[in-house]
Amino acid sequence: MGWQTVTHTCGHSERYQLYGPHIERQRKAEYLAQEKCPVCREAEHVRDAQQAAEWATTQGLPRLQGSDKQIVWAEQIRRNMVPRMRTCIQDVLGRTPAEYRDQVTQITSDLINQSLSSWWIDHRDDARDPRGLILATLNNNIKED
Helix, strand or coil: CEEEEEECCCCCEEEEEECCCHHHHHHHHHHHHCCCCHHHHHHHHHHHHHHHHHHHHHCCCCCCECCHHHHHHHHHHHHHHHHHHHHHHHHHHHHCCHHHHHHHHHHHHHHHCCCEHHHHHHCHHHCCCCHHHHHHHHHHHHHHC
């Protein structure tokens, strides 16, 4: 165990109490030095969330509901996911029988306009390829009808 001062990539220095054998403490200090300091990481995180919220406003998306932390996280997820959803809808519509196209468009609109932060967080793994989410939601809606 020992205290070590680490200079981060942002230029700020922080003092950390590191545990373990000397080589492990050295490895941890080197790892920490490759990142921004906690204050700069948090400031970057807040700035990214503000930009995502501004983007959502320009897109006409509803304000998210939830705790402050949920909203910050969900804004970033939504910022990454909505453009992909809009791209995927074209692919899905091209493969959808004509009688279901209006339903697919409505479902996608409902998903994009989801206002619960928890929903975006729960579906964050669908951000890379939201096609599965769109098709699963469509399938569930068809079964309900």
